[in-house]
Amino acid sequence: MRETGEKQRERIDWRQFRALLRVSITMDFRGHRGLNQQQRKKISPLWWSMIFYALMSMGLSGGLVPVATPFLYTFLILSYSMVMVVFSVILEFSNSIINPDDGDIMGFRPINSRTYFSARLCNLLFYVWMISTALCLFPAVIGLGVKGMPPFFPLVFYPVALLANWTAAAFVVWVYTGLLQIMPYSKFKDFLAHLQIIFSFLVFFSYQLVPRLAGRFIQAGEDITASWLHFAPPAWFAAGVQLLVGRGREIDPALALTAVAVMLLLFFLAFRNISVGYARRIAELQSQGEGRKRDPAAAGRGIRPARTRESLLPALLCTTPAARAGYRMTVTMLKRDRSVKMSVYPLLGMPFAFIALALIEGDLQNPFTEGMFSGEGTYGNIVMFFIFFMAYTLFNVMLYADDWKAAWIFQAAPLSSPGQLFYGLKLAVYLRALCPFLALLFIVYALNFGPIHAGMLVLMFAGLGHLSLSLASLLAGDFPFSKPRVRGDRTRTLTALLIIAPLFGLLMFFFALLKVNPLFWWLYMALMIPAAWGAEKIARKRLDRKFARAACEQGAKGDC
Amino acid sequence: MIELQGLTKTFDDKTAVDHVTLAIPAGQICGYLGPNGAGKTTTVKMLTGMLTPTAGTASVAGFDVQNDELEVKKRIGYVPESGALYESLTPFEYLQFVGRLYNMDDDIIGERIEEFCSFFGLKENVDKRMSEFSKGMKQKVVISAALLHNPDIIFMDEPLNGLDANSALMIKKLIQNLAAEGKTVFYCSHILDVVENLCERVVIINEGTIVADGSVDELKNMTERSSLEGVFSRLTHAEDAGELAAAFSKTITGSKGG
Structure with a gap:
């Protein structure tokens, strides 16, 4: 009987x-719906992801066509798509490999x-296939415009790109599942959260290398002989494409063979990790959670004297109970909710990467004296983009939670102004996430530009962050922490960010004018403060109206 | 049909289930009661192969839950307390998916879905996504998914959650009929009235150990109480509930915000 059981455990049941x-x-x-039942999602997050990636890849490939050589074009598009796939799989890992509902x-x-994990792996491969199609199909066709590109390039590039992206995904799966095999159960989830933060940070950081390399390669033209390039996985697959289109160099067969060998090895390792003992590990992980829930001693440790008053600044700024509720809840989630932390902290990777790059290369420029985008020293100042990006994304992250169903309390509570709740949320994001980052920026800038210019610049960023948060809340349609996490949802947030990006372009114009005349700083602040304040007011009123209407349509309140 | 020998589960330093020994024959409806955190759900999760016991053995339908986990799972139906299901699917899609996991023939699955949806009044909603459903409607789908493959042993953890009075009555009658047909039902609940009326045998667990096992009448005689509620309070040391509630209601009505 035991043998039968073991055989059954090892065999894939193809019907299942x-x-x-x-x-x-x-x-x-x-699509899915959050707690706000009126928010019917007609387009699924996966479609949104595909639209986002397709737009990004079209932009990138269109920009490369006039200047790139066939190899460089192939290499850069593959680098971009592989990094994006790694990023996407990391970001959506909890929904790709470990589905919290499945247990x-x-x-x-x-x-x-x-059987179970083979299906999960195939589902992941399917997901990567969809993302790869969005990332590589248009560049495959647009690449025909590159000088010297053979006409059958799309037929070769697309399948090779798909294999390259699957390899990238297999790498993430191998690393994560490998760790799952060796980590102590009780520590795994926290470790995974921190690892994900570090990993995402590194991906963001290394992602900065691609545009930098692009600039250098384009300047170098056909002479791309740097030996270190041979260590970059996208170059292995690009070499494969070159061979298949009949433009192979002497080294390309070796590189292409490396690609095939690494791909096979990673698939073997990832699949092996996934299929053996992985389910048991997850089950034990879940049982560990059960134990924690039932441990009265642990529960007792969690009870602390109730904090009835906020510290001075939030107490001053949150004048209503709803705002204080929103503030405290967001602060608590930022501290304790593992998945919120996993969503928030990796976002800091990109701006930190830019600051680090600027400091390493010593080209942090003072926009008041040296201009904003002159020469090579743009890394430090481009951080302004990330202030905008971070504030917007942080706000949207706060709409999701594992315990999203608990947000019924917002519908049940007699909230006269749901906008106040969002105000508390924004304040928490501002004070707890943006302000420390701005303080760090101030230190970095003050050491390079002096405290006055540093302070002025950071104030501009602070205004930008406020405006971004207000715009995000203007577009919000769900209560805080009221939406379930679904694969691709985070990418949809980025797509929405693209829609408001032109506004950001206008703001960049102001930063560039600072060198022309520092008085533009005053003009910027004179426009930014009322704009941010106005957007905040409009957002609050809009949210009040929106949620009152939603409650009315659901019959939750009598007076409509 | 269900046999537990010294079944134990510990999490870190906490023993959730402590040397539970029990035997439930075929055709019996056994109520499994206990206060919150007593170890009811942990016991059921070990019996359904979702948790590995720390010590002891358990067999379900003649198969060991650790060594023949898949054989056990093929023969059981489980209504979990969480009532979890994939809400972006329709009842038809979800039940078809579940039927296929039990290797049922597609034609039989189709017929059974129609019968279940008809019985539970879900026919008009069979192609609507369950994210739009009320809790009661979702619970009906969860129960359907547990019974679709005609299991020999049924584990139910608060199966009447969210059901209206009529639906609850239908489920209770259904459970009695299934037991009469020879199915074993392991019924976990906090609703003592239901357990008293439905279960021919009641097991009470407190802090991981069994504190009582017998028919409702036997337990009443043993504890000299006239209702199962009284028996439960006595055995789980919660007899001062009335006094505590009276004192606390004064706290509520005396508070400024009240």
Whole structure:
């Protein structure tokens, strides 16, 4: 009997596999609804992701066509798509490999671990295929415009790019599942959260290398002989493309063979990790959670004397109970909710990378004396983009939670102004996430530009952050922490960011004018302060109206 | 049908289930009661193969839950307390998915879905996404998913959650009929009235150990109480509930915000 059990555990049940895969794919393509039932999502997050990636890749490839050589074009597009796939898989890891619902829904069904995780892996490959299509299909066609590109380039590039992206995804799966095999259960989730933060930071950081390399390569023209390039995985796959289109160099067969070998090895390692003992590990992980829930001693440790008053600044700025509730809840979630932390902290990777690059290269420029975008020294100042990006994204992250259903309290509570709740949320994001970052920026700038220019610059950023938060709340349609996390949702947030990006372009204009006349700083502040204040007011009123209407349509309140 | 021998589960230093020994024959409806955190759900999760026991053995339908986990899972149906399901699917899609996981033939799955949806009054909503459903409607789908493959043993953890009185009555009758057909039902609940009326045997667990096991009448005689509620309070040391509630209601009504 035991032998039968072991055989059953090792064999893939193909009927179950098909059922699992079909359901996973169906759910990938379906939208979802948060607690605010009026918010019917017609386009699924996966479609949004694909639209976002397609737009980005079209922009990148269109920019490269006039200046790049065939190899350089292939290499840069592959680098971009592989980094984006790694980023996407890391960002969506909890929904790609570990689905939090699966334990409760399928833990007691007769599915062996190999069948279950084969289906999960195939679902991930499907997801990467979709993302790769969005990332590489248009560049494959647009690449025909590159001088000297053979006409059958798209036919070769697209499948190679897909293999390259699958390899990138397999790498992430191998690293994560490998860690899952060796980590102590009780520490795994926290470790995973911190690892994800570091990993995301590194991805963001290394992502900065691509445009830098692009500039250098374009200047170098055809003479790309740097030996270190041979260590970059996208170059291995680009070499494969070159060979297949008949433009192979002497080194390309070796590089292409490396690509094939690494791809096979990573697939083997990732699949092996996933299929053996992984289910048991997850089950134990879940049981550890059960134990924690039931441990009265642990629960006792969590009870602290109630904090009834906020510290001075939030107490001054939050004048209503709803605002104080929003503020305290957001601060608590930022401190304690693992998945909120995992969403928030990696966002800091890119601006830190820019600051680090600027400091390393010693080209941090003072926009008041040296201009904003002159010469090479733009890294330090481009941080302004990330203030805008961070504030917007941080706000949107705060709409999601694992315990999203608990947000019923916002519908049940007699909230006269839901906008106040969002105000508290924004204040928490501002004080707890943006202000420390701005303080760090001030120190970096003060050491380079002196405290006055540093202070003026940081104040400009502070205004920008405020405006960005107000714009984000203007577009909000759900209560804080009221939406379930679904694969691709975060990318949709980025797509929405693109829509308001032109406004950001106007603001950049002001920064560039600072060198012409520092008085433009005053003009900027004179426009920014009322704009941010006005946007805040409009957002609050809009949210009040929106949620009152939603409550009315749901019949939750009598007077409509 | 269900046998537990010294079944134990510990999490870190906390023992959730402590040497539980129990045997439930085929065709019996066994109520499994206990206060919050007593170890009811942990016991069920070990019996359904969702948790590995720390010590002891358990067999379900003649198969060991650790060594023949898949054989056990094929023969059981489980209504979890969480009522979790994939809400972006329709009832038809979800039940078809579950049926396929149990390797049922597609034609049979189709017929059974129609019968279940008809019984539970879900026919008109069979192609609507469950994210639009009320809690009661979702619970009906969860129960359907547990019974679709005609399991020999049914584990139910608060199965009446969210159901209206009529639906609850239908489920209770259904459970009695299934037991009469030879199915074993392991029924966890906090609703003592239901357990008293439905279960021929009641097991009470407190702090991980069994403190009582017998028919409702036997337990009443043993504790000299006239209702199962009284038996439960006595065995779980919660007899001062009335005094505590009276004192606390004064705190509520005397508070400024009240």
